[in-house]
Amino acid sequence: MKQTLFNKIQTQYGFNLPFVAYKKPKTDVLTGVFQEDNTLHLSTTFNESGFVMAPFNMENQSVIIPFDKVIEERYISENTNESGSIANNEAGKEDHISLVEKGVEFIKKGEFEKVVLSRKESVLISEKSPIDLFEALLNTYLNAFVYVWYHPKVGCWLGATPEVLLSTHAKRFKTMALAGTQLYKEEVAWGNKEKQEQQFVTDFIIGELNTVTNKLQVSEPYTVQAGKLAHIRTDITGSFNVSLKEVIERLHPTPAVCGLPKKAAKNFIMKNETYDREYYTGFLGELNKPIERRNNRRNTENKAYQFSTTESNLFVNLRCMQYENNQVAIYVGGGITKDSNPEMEFQETVNKTSTMKKVLLN
Numbered sequence: 085m086k087q088t089l090f091n092k093i094q095t096q097y098g099f100n101l102p103f104v105a106y107k108k109p110k111t112d113v114l115t116g117v118f119q120e121d122n123t124l125h126l127s128t129t130f131n132e133s134g135f136v137m138a139p140f141n142m143e144n145q146s147v148i149i150p151f152d153k154v155i156e157e158r159y160i161s162e163n164t165n166e167s168g169s170i171a172n173n174e175a176g177k178e179d180h181i182s183l184v185e186k187g188v189e190f191i192k193k194g195e196f197e198k199v200v201l202s203r204k205e206s207v208l209i210s211e212k213s214p215i216d217l218f219e220a221l222l223n224t225y226l227n228a229f230v231y232v233w234y235h236p237k238v239g240c241w242l243g244a245t246p247e248v249l250l251s252t253h254a255k256r257f258k259t260m261a262l263a264g265t266q267l268y269k270e271e272v273a274w275g276n277k278e279k280q281e282q283q284f285v286t287d288f289i290i291g292e293l294n295t296v297t298n299k300l301q302v303s304e305p306y307t308v309q310a311g312k313l314a315h316i317r318t319d320i321t322g323s324f325n326v327s328l329k330e331v332i333e334r335l336h337p338t339p340a341v342c343g344l345p346k347k348a349a350k351n352f353i354m355k356n357e358t359y360d361r362e363y364y365t366g367f368l369g370e371l372n373k374p375i376e377r378r379n380n381r382r383n384t385e386n387k388a389y390q391f392s393t394t395e396s397n398l399f400v401n402l403r404c405m406q407y408e409n410n411q412v413a414i415y416v417g418g419g420i421t422k423d424s425n426p427e428m429e430f431q432e433t434v435n436k437t438s439t440m441k442k443v444l445l446n
């Protein structure tokens with residue numbers, strides 16, 4: 085059965101009106117948020133309610149599509165095949181290797197301990213609309229946050245990200261430290277470089293959140309699969325006693341996408357990556373979504389009370405691409421430490437492109 089939500093997305097895109105459609109990891113609910121005009125709404129306080137799209141560099145604008153028109157529909161994937169081969173590609177190799185070499189040199193000089201360096205690769209496509217690509221992503225990546233986002237004044241982005249930046253439910257929150265990459269196999273063993281780069285992320289998150297919470301629960305690190313890749317993940321939960329904005333600003337950008345210390349790594353990225361990351365390694369998702377409390381007598385008696393609690397579900401914008409006419413820009417990066425091998429770091433970015441290429445080139 086072709087879904088009514090897909091028809092609505094198609095129409096909205098045809099009229100050049102803003103929308104986002106997404107599916108959260110391991111759920112079968114597809115959500116669409118639609119805007120009736122092309123106003124560019126910005127989020128400045130993170131008190132707004134809507135679907136937020138925030139850039140890597142928070143000095144740039146965070147766009148919000150308010151929850152005025154939300155449609156939810158059940159979505160059953162047609163195919164769950166996450167495997168396949170990785171196309172070899174040398175595009176951008178020399179430039180990326182010299183960027184990584186420079187990063188390692190700065191680490192060895194003591195400028196910072198870790199930096200996440202990335203590149204942008206353009207792929208020509210024909211006859212595939214963003215909606216076709218979104219459907220293919222949905223059918224391929226069940227464990228990811230899969231989305232298509234469009235605003236006529238900003239552009240069109242799609243992705244299948246494995247990383248949660250922050251989930252909150254009233255004052256409770258969940259986050260994760262996700263880093264370290266290798267190709268997925270049955271028995272995954274991790275080297276010291278990967279363990280350390282992931283530990284940097286865990287330590288940073290714990291350090292930042294300890295200032296806004298009384299008690300954090302931290303899991304042991306474990307291996308997760310993301311498409312053809314494996315990562316190391318640590319789950320961190322607790323409850324916060326400050327504004328959502330403060331928590332977001334403490335976390336973003338974490339050393340999973342920027343580096344440590346944050347400021348020095350960010351400066352290096354801004355100076356040395358030869359392109360603007362825009363929304364890649366930013367974050368996106370539901371911001372202050374009202375939680376409807378069903379079967380609660382007070383709800384029916386007091387409408388104002390009904391939406392007194394909200395939740396936010398924000399994901400880091402990884403394994404993503406920007407759609408422009410018949411061209412797609414893929415964004416991929418990796419964590420660099422003193423032990424990085426530039427050739428292997430390049431290969432890691434090639435492996436990461438496979439998440440998007442699987443749906444682009446099939």
Ligand SMILES: C=C(O[C@H]1C=CC=C(C(=O)O)[C@@H]1O)C(=O)O
Nearest residue numbers: 263264265340402416417418419
């Ligand atoms: C920066 C990216 O991944 C991050 C998340 C997981 C593993 C990573 C790594 O192993 O380097 C990165 O920190 C990317 O996919 O572009």
